[in-house]
Amino acid sequence: MSSFRQCLALYGLGLISFVLFPGDVLAAQPKPWQLGFQDAATGNMSQITEFNDFLLILMTAITLFVLGLMIYVAFRFNSRANPNPSSTTHNTLVEVVWTVVPILILVIIAIPSFRLLYHQRVLPEADMTIKATGYQWYWGYEYPDHGGFGFDSLMLNDDERGEQPRLLATDTAMVVPVNATVRVIVTAADVMHSWAMPAFGVKMDAIPGRLNETWFKAEKTGTYYGQCSELCGIRHAFMPIRVEVVEPEAFASWVVEAQAEYAQLETSKNMLADASNLDK
Numbered sequence: 001m002s003s004f005r006q007c008l009a010l011y012g013l014g015l016i017s018f019v020l021f022p023g024d025v026l027a028a029q030p031k032p033w034q035l036g037f038q039d040a041a042t043g044n045m046s047q048i049t050e051f052n053d054f055l056l057i058l059m060t061a062i063t064l065f066v067l068g069l070m071i072y073v074a075f076r077f078n079s080r081a082n083p084n085p086s087s088t089t090h091n092t093l094v095e096v097v098w099t100v101v102p103i104l105i106l107v108i109i110a111i112p113s114f115r116l117l118y119h120q121r122v123l124p125e126a127d128m129t130i131k132a133t134g135y136q137w138y139w140g141y142e143y144p145d146h147g148g149f150g151f152d153s154l155m156l157n158d159d160e161r162g163e164q165p166r167l168l169a170t171d172t173a174m175v176v177p178v179n180a181t182v183r184v185i186v187t188a189a190d191v192m193h194s195w196a197m198p199a200f201g202v203k204m205d206a207i208p209g210r211l212n213e214t215w216f217k218a219e220k221t222g223t224y225y226g227q228c229s230e231l232c233g234i235r236h237a238f239m240p241i242r243v244e245v246v247e248p249e250a251f252a253s254w255v256v257e258a259q260a261e262y263a264q265l266e267t268s269k270n271m272l273a274d275a276s277n278l279d280k
């Protein structure tokens with residue numbers, strides 16, 4: 001079978017599976033031939049997508065209107081069609097209209113824009129908190145509400161990644177329950193990074209010595225991929241972010257496993273205390 005037909009068959013299979021199993025379990029990552037944003041997994045991202053679509057329509061309408069005017073002027077008022085130009089210099093009505101209409105358009109854009117900013121910036125009552133720390137070049141996560149365990153999440157190379165997508169695969173993931181409001185405290189330990197998750201509509205700078213706050217409420221279970229979005233050094237492109245959104249029961253059992261598996265903060269605190277005793 002030619003590769004084109006293989007592609008077609010694969011595409012068809014993908015389409016059928018999408019129709020049969022629509023967006024319930026989502027794997028948010030860039031797709032070949034993707035146009036626009038990744039599928040939204042949070043209310044904020046749905047609003048961002050809607051706002052983008054609205055602006056696209058508005059921009060297209062304005063551009064077509066201006067293009068139409070220019071074409072009209074070029075044909076109607078060129079020197080052959082209009083050999084004796086009018087010497088009018090002012091028209092109060094036209095001047096009021098071309099000032100007021102753009103102001104109205106800006107107000108129409110500003111209202112949903114500010115509403116969106118407000119939703120992103122004002123944190124609702126959070127169900128849980130996770131601290132994400134950017135390092136050169138990987139992410140570390142801490143769960144202060146669940147016993148304070150923490151772990152690092154490193155990119156997997158092509159030999160290790162299995163089914164996971166290239167350059168986005170990680171060994172461990174931030175795991176969160178579906179439909180929970182998660183507050184993410186974002187910081188960095190060395191240089192500036194940025195914790196970005198396109199499907200959640202979240203992008204927050206991670207700055208050393210400073211705690212930034214953001215939040216999301218994932219409404220669909222699945223695996224979501226993002227990347228560090230602040231140029232942070234030679235391996236900036238290789239510190240992906242993976243978030244697993246799971247059912248609350250699965251989250252609870254993951255927490256039990258994670259508490260056993262990952263070093264507890266308490267343990268590391270004791271180690272630090274031991275180390276400082278050694279210095280004396």
Ligand SMILES: [Cu+2]
Pocket residue numbers: 134135192193194228229230231232236239
């Ligand atoms: Cu980074």
